Amino acid sequence: MTEAPAKMTATVVAEFAERREAVNSLKRRYLRQDFIAAAVLLAIALLTPTLPIVKGWMLSQASLVIIYVIAAMGVAILVGYTGLVSVGHGGFLAIGAYTSALLTKHFGVDMIIGMIAAMFVSAFIGALLALVFLRLSGAFMAIGTLGFAFFVGTIVNNVPLFEGRDGILLDDNVILGIKIGDFGFYYTSIISLALITLFVYCVVNSGTGRAFMALRDSENAAMASGVNRLLYRVLAFTISAGITGIAGALNAHIVNYVSAEVYADIWYSVDILMAVVVGGAAILIGPYLGGFFVVMLPFFFEQLADFSFILKGVVLIIVLRFAPAGIGEILLRPFQIARSRKLRAAAGSKVD
Amino acid sequence: MLGQQILSGLATGSLYALTAIAVVLVFRNTRTINLAQGDFAMIGAFLGVYFLKQLGLNYYATILLVVASCTLLGMTVEWLVMRPIAKSDWLTLFTTTIGVYYILHGVAGWIWGRDTKAFPVTFDPTPINIGGALVSQGHLYNIGWALAIGAVLYWFFNYTKQGVAMRAVTDDPEAAYLMGIPVRFIVLLSWGMAGFIAGFVGILIAPIIYVSPEMMDEVLVKAYVAAVFGGLYSIRGAVIGALLIGVAENLAGGYLGSSVKTSTAFVMIVLLLAIRPQGLMGIQKRREI
Amino acid sequence: MDEYLRCQDILVSFGGVVACNKLSLTVPRGKIVGLIGPNGAGKTTLFNALTRFQSYDSGNVYYEGRPVDNRKPHHMVHMGMARTFQNINLFRDQTTLQNIMTGAHSLMGDPFSAMYWLPAARRREHEIKERAIEIAEMLSLTTELENEVGNLPYGYQKRVELARALASKPSILLLDEPVAGCNDDETRELKELVFKVNREMGVSILLVEHDMSMVMQVCDYIYVINFGANLAEGIPDEVRANPEVIAAYLGVEDDE
Numbered sequence: 001m002t003e004a005p006a007k008m009t010a011t012v013v014a015e016f017a018e019r020r021e022a023v024n025s026l027k028r029r030y031l032r033q034d035f036i037a038a039a040v041l042l043a044i045a046l047l048t049p050t051l052p053i054v055k056g057w058m059l060s061q062a063s064l065v066i067i068y069v070i071a072a073m074g075v076a077i078l079v080g081y082t083g084l085v086s087v088g089h090g091g092f093l094a095i096g097a098y099t100s101a102l103l104t105k106h107f108g109v110d111m112i113i114g115m116i117a118a119m120f121v122s123a124f125i126g127a128l129l130a131l132v133f134l135r136l137s138g139a140f141m142a143i144g145t146l147g148f149a150f151f152v153g154t155i156v157n158n159v160p161l162f163e164g165r166d167g168i169l170l171d172d173n174v175i176l177g178i179k180i181g182d183f184g185f186y187y188t189s190i191i192s193l194a195l196i197t198l199f200v201y202c203v204v205n206s207g208t209g210r211a212f213m214a215l216r217d218s219e220n221a222a223m224a225s226g227v228n229r230l231l232y233r234v235l236a237f238t239i240s241a242g243i244t245g246i247a248g249a250l251n252a253h254i255v256n257y258v259s260a261e262v263y264a265d266i267w268y269s270v271d272i273l274m275a276v277v278v279g280g281a282a283i284l285i286g287p288y289l290g291g292f293f294v295v296m297l298p299f300f301f302e303q304l305a306d307f308s309f310i311l312k313g314v315v316l317i318i319v320l321r322f323a324p325a326g327i328g329e330i331l332l333r334p335f336q337i338a339r340s341r342k343l344r345a346a347a348g349s350k351v352d
Numbered sequence: 353m354l355g356q357q358i359l360s361g362l363a364t365g366s367l368y369a370l371t372a373i374a375v376v377l378v379f380r381n382t383r384t385i386n387l388a389q390g391d392f393a394m395i396g397a398f399l400g401v402y403f404l405k406q407l408g409l410n411y412y413a414t415i416l417l418v419v420a421s422c423t424l425l426g427m428t429v430e431w432l433v434m435r436p437i438a439k440s441d442w443l444t445l446f447t448t449t450i451g452v453y454y455i456l457h458g459v460a461g462w463i464w465g466r467d468t469k470a471f472p473v474t475f476d477p478t479p480i481n482i483g484g485a486l487v488s489q490g491h492l493y494n495i496g497w498a499l500a501i502g503a504v505l506y507w508f509f510n511y512t513k514q515g516v517a518m519r520a521v522t523d524d525p526e527a528a529y530l531m532g533i534p535v536r537f538i539v540l541l542s543w544g545m546a547g548f549i550a551g552f553v554g555i556l557i558a559p560i561i562y563v564s565p566e567m568m569d570e571v572l573v574k575a576y577v578a579a580v581f582g583g584l585y586s587i588r589g590a591v592i593g594a595l596l597i598g599v600a601e602n603l604a605g606g607y608l609g610s611s612v613k614t615s616t617a618f619v620m621i622v623l624l625l626a627i628r629p630q631g632l633m634g635i636q637k638r639r640e641i
Numbered sequence: 642m643d644e645y646l647r648c649q650d651i652l653v654s655f656g657g658v659v660a661c662n663k664l665s666l667t668v669p670r671g672k673i674v675g676l677i678g679p680n681g682a683g684k685t686t687l688f689n690a691l692t693r694f695q696s697y698d699s700g701n702v703y704y705e706g707r708p709v710d711n712r713k714p715h716h717m718v719h720m721g722m723a724r725t726f727q728n729i730n731l732f733r734d735q736t737t738l739q740n741i742m743t744g745a746h747s748l749m750g751d752p753f754s755a756m757y758w759l760p761a762a763r764r765r766e767h768e769i770k771e772r773a774i775e776i777a778e779m780l781s782l783t784t785e786l787e788n789e790v791g792n793l794p795y796g797y798q799k800r801v802e803l804a805r806a807l808a809s810k811p812s813i814l815l816l817d818e819p820v821a822g823c824n825d826d827e828t829r830e831l832k833e834l835v836f837k838v839n840r841e842m843g844v845s846i847l848l849v850e851h852d853m854s855m856v857m858q859v860c861d862y863i864y865v866i867n868f869g870a871n872l873a874e875g876i877p878d879e880v881r882a883n884p885e886v887i888a889a890y891l892g893v894e895d896d897e
Binding site for chain 1: 571618
């Protein structure tokens with residue numbers, strides 16, 4: 001009797017699936033320019049409020065962008081670096097938002113404490129979710145996370161603690177006893193983003209990041225290199241959820257209001273994923289670009305609300321058609337090419 | 353009463369099932385998770401309202417027109433949007449359908465407005481007595497249609513040349529291509545069928561759910577959960593999953609309170625995936641060495 | 642411990658097909674052992690069972706005398722076992738250096754110290770990088786160190802695959818058809834490498850291969866399997882002369 005086929009796939013369908021499974025639009029290497037670009041953007045953002053023309057509402061709008069960028073960073077860790085697609089991060093956003101909301105409302109804590117708590121709670125649930133979805137990958141994972149987002153939405157809608165559609169009205173934001181307005185909130189957000197960006201940079205360039213990317217590019221090769229699939233999957237989810245949880249907390253406090261109306265939908269999940277894919281999933285400034293795009297597009301077309309939806313969809317389709325690895329990748333590509341060329345020349349390689 | 357709950361669950365379940373079939377069809381031929389599937393039905397529902405109210409057309413003519421329009425919509429999406437990127441990875445394909453989702457949402461809101469509307473055709477609320485149980489006419493109607501469409505699909509896949517060709521493409525697209533099967537046409541046909549089914553779902557579900565751009569969001573998620581029951585590959589599995597979801601959520605809603613209803617689908621998928629990641633009857637890619 | 646890796650009566654079946662029918666073999670410390678057999682004989686399945694990528698219905702695998710039947714693949718790496726894949730399984734869009742450094746993952750320590758760049762982790766990372774470059778030099782991979790491996794020649798990719806396996810400082814190396822698809826020059830190079838790794842670095846090796854000349858020249862001991870079961874074993878000269886082995890290979894070319 002003959003041995004089972006060397007490739008132990010269940011059917012040919014699975015083989016066909018295998019060819020498409022690799023998410024090749026995500027794989028781009030880290031570049032130093034990437035980090036510099038992010039640092040520059042952050043520096044600009046930090047200094048802009050000092051300009052006289054900047055008004056409070058502008059900072060609010062900018063804060064909203066920052067919130068999305070942070071949320072997108074969370075998704076990027078999972079999708080871009082570990083290769084696990086989540087269409088459910090709206091769930092973590094909600095978890096973060098409500099955790100912070102309830103803590104500040106009922107216990108009068110600082111917004112910062114709220115944010116930290118949001119991070120931990122969200123991270124914990126992320127870890128649980130990773131365990132539940134341990135055996136999933138690809139399309140199935142996406143659907144599973146979609147279900148998760150919906151589930152969180154239902155909980156938020158129906159469990160009395162969360163006040164469903166009526167929502168919870170929060171008091172003014174307080175940090176270290178001081179009430180903070182638009183400026184204060186903006187700086188809190190920017191500093192949070194800066195710290196998160198630094199953290200993501202550190203993770204991605206460490207051995208831990210290598211392990212994530214190994215799992216993304218080939219699970220079998222990763223395991224054969226000693227990567228503990230369970231540990232790193234859970235870790236990736238934990239970090240990803242924690243970061244998005246922070247965004248959730250900020251999202252609650254920027255309007256001082258949480259309600260099921262906002263959080264019990266799939267909009268956030270889809271929007272954040274979109275931001276990551278459009279901006280570039282495996283690039284540090286990807287979430288920056290994506291977050292900006294997702295928030296500012298409806299803003300500029302606020303008058304024609306429905307038209308902005310259509311425009312969003314059209315732009316998304318066009319970007320994916322011509323820049324599937326994201327806009328960030330297009331921007332960084334000249335640097336990448338130059339670097340490769342330089343390295344080849346230096347090494348005297350015969351291959352081109 | 354238990355029988356009533358179950359029947360009403362089967363009725364909604366059969367609509368989930370139709371959507372799930374459409375989703376599986378597109379997925380197994382193109383490896384695309386189509387997030388816009390729900391919106392195909394949504395557009396169908398809006399068109400239905402338009403034809404019935406604005407144009408005063410007869411109900412059956414409306415069905416015909418709506419189904420035809422949605423079929424056309426499906427094929428247009430494939431030809432215009434998906435075909436140029438047909439060779440991309442699945443995430444790109446999926447996110448592109450998100451783009452279509454946004455567009456359809458925007459178009460519906462723009463043309464017809466975002467507020468919810470009632471569907472102008474409702475069923476005679478007097479229940480029919482079947483074997484002692486009082487059964488709503490609406491439920492029977494939906495189940496009837498679902499069975500009819502199911503029968504048509506069954507006939508299509510087993511007895512028509514195109515249907516058999518489509519199954520060949522599913523099993524091995526390269527071999528099918530080498531055998532002379534027009535794969536591109538089959539893909540177009542798959543999307544067309546997805547639209548075809550969506551047209552029916554839109555008309556059938558509209559009396560139950562109010563018509564709005566968001567109406568199909570929840571249904572779509574449940575349809576996907578159902579599709580996972582079949583490993584995103586098996587129609588039979590998807591149908592069974594959908595019916596299970598419909599019945600389970602109705603029973604849960606009846607006995608545990610309506611707030612539990614929507615989360616049943618997720619709980620089910622968690623249990624299923626924890627126990628059997630390949631889905632009930634489907635095949636998830638096994639680890640390849 | 643004289644034996645490094647041993648398996649006893651491994652049985653693997655898929656549905657109705659028996660891929661491994663009570664296979665047994667031993668890799669003694671410091672030796673190069675070959676595993677040969679006609680196509681479809683069950684070699685790769687056994688390989689996967691030994692590296693714990695494949696579960697088996699019955700039988701045992703012993704590493705350094707200890708049973709490892711309940712271990713996961715990554716455990717084996719931490720215990721000192723490394724493997725290559727038949728159809729090279731590289732991280733195509735990552736650089737050579739990244740690929741090799743990933744191979745050294747077991748030397749990294751815990752993920753938390755690493756991701757926060759704590760001093761101890763920083764040192765380890767430096768060591769990993771140095772080791773990776775060292776191995777790259779040994780395998781002549783330095784010219785393409787910072788380039789993506791996906792676009793590089795096949796022979797080069799094969800060497801990267803080997804380099805990645807070596808990065809973890811393995812005590813035993815399992816090579817799955819290391820010279821498949823290689824031309825004569827490449828084959829010769831890899832043969833030298835295998836000798837070097839074994840003689841100079843003391844790494845035990847289990848080798849699955851179709852290239853008979855390579856197997857005969859390189860191995861200290863050979864197991865022949867056919868139809869999923871042990872057929873013969875012995876030193877190369879014995880195996881070469883064994884009539885059953887010859888019969889099994891009748892009609893099969895020497896060099897595949």
